Amino acid sequence: MDTRNTANSYGSIAKWLHWTIAIFFLGSYVSVYYRHWFTAEETPENWIALQLHLSIGITLAAFIALRILWRITNKTPDLEPGTRLEHLAAHVGHYALYAIMIIMPITGYIGTSVDTEYFFLFDIPKFETTKLYEVLVTQGMGISFEEFEQPIDFIHTNLFGEWIVWLLILAHVAAALYHHFFKKDKTLIRMTIGNS
Numbered sequence: 333m334d335t336r337n338t339a340n341s342y343g344s345i346a347k348w349l350h351w352t353i354a355i356f357f358l359g360s361y362v363s364v365y366y367r368h369w370f371t372a373e374e375t376p377e378n379w380i381a382l383q384l385h386l387s388i389g390i391t392l393a394a395f396i397a398l399r400i401l402w403r404i405t406n407k408t409p410d411l412e413p414g415t416r417l418e419h420l421a422a423h424v425g426h427y428a429l430y431a432i433m434i435i436m437p438i439t440g441y442i443g444t445s446v447d448t449e450y451f452f453l454f455d456i457p458k459f460e461t462t463k464l465y466e467v468l469v470t471q472g473m474g475i476s477f478e479e480f481e482q483p484i485d486f487i488h489t490n491l492f493g494e495w496i497v498w499l500l501i502l503a504h505v506a507a508a509l510y511h512h513f514f515k516k517d518k519t520l521i522r523m524t525i526g527n528s
């Protein structure tokens with residue numbers, strides 16, 4: 333299998349990045365909702381679940397950066413035959429997914445009020461304690477962390493986390509299944525077992 337994309341199919345690197353990121357997205361949801369639904373506040377389990385969410389989110393940021401670089405420097409396979417509307421929907425959907433891949437890790441990191449104990453191996457300082465925060469927020473905007481954090485948290489959790497992200501992923505998965513089972517084209521095959 334080609335490592336690079338071709339006109340007809342995704343290469344192994346794009347596939348690996350796509351599916352790894354998909355699994356980590358699932359992990360970020362499982363960890364944060366496990367925390368909300370199955371742990372009591374101030375317990376060790378509650379803290380562990382939060383730290384897993386932060387660690388998974390930061391790992392995602394690294395994979396997403398690689399993925400965007402790979403996408404920019406590679407050919408994107410042509411879409412399978414379809415109407416102009418279907419192609420437009422596919423492009424808009426893919427760009428929207430890239431947008432959430434950028435927005436979620438950034439808003440997560442800059443709005444968090446605790447350091448990340450990265451998979452309990454080493455600490456990653458929170459944004460609030462960095463030089464960049466001091467220059468941009470304290471000196472540049474002249475506001476406190478509480479004032480800065482509020483709208484950022486709203487975007488990360490209430491707007492995107494609770495709604496936009498999973499609805500978009502649901503629509504994306506539904507589109508993939510529609511292609512596979514109704515249109516019976518190669519859309520899902522070329523992102524999975526298909527060769528270039």
Ligand code: HEM
Nearest residue numbers: 360361364367386389390392436437440441444489493494
């Ligand atoms: C693609 C990556 C990420 C996704 C999909 C994601 C998703 C979510 C979701 C779904 C929630 C819960 C929303 C709710 O309250 O219903 C949440 C909360 C949160 N996220 Fe993320 N997140 C990501 C990355 C990050 C990163 C990198 C950090 C910080 C380093 C972070 C920090 C937080 C914090 C502190 C909360 C609140 C925790 C809580 O309410 O228990 N997230 N995130």
Ligand code: HEM
Nearest residue numbers: 353354357403408411426429430501504505508519520523
């Ligand atoms: C079970 C879950 C998933 C399935 C079945 C799935 C399926 C697919 C398929 C079949 C394609 C190829 C589309 C085409 O060739 O036109 C694709 C592309 C894509 N997927 Fe997914 N996907 C899933 C999860 C995700 C997640 C969680 C994300 C990101 C948050 C994501 C982001 C993307 C993006 C951005 C593309 C376009 C790739 C490009 O051309 O650069 N997918 N997906």
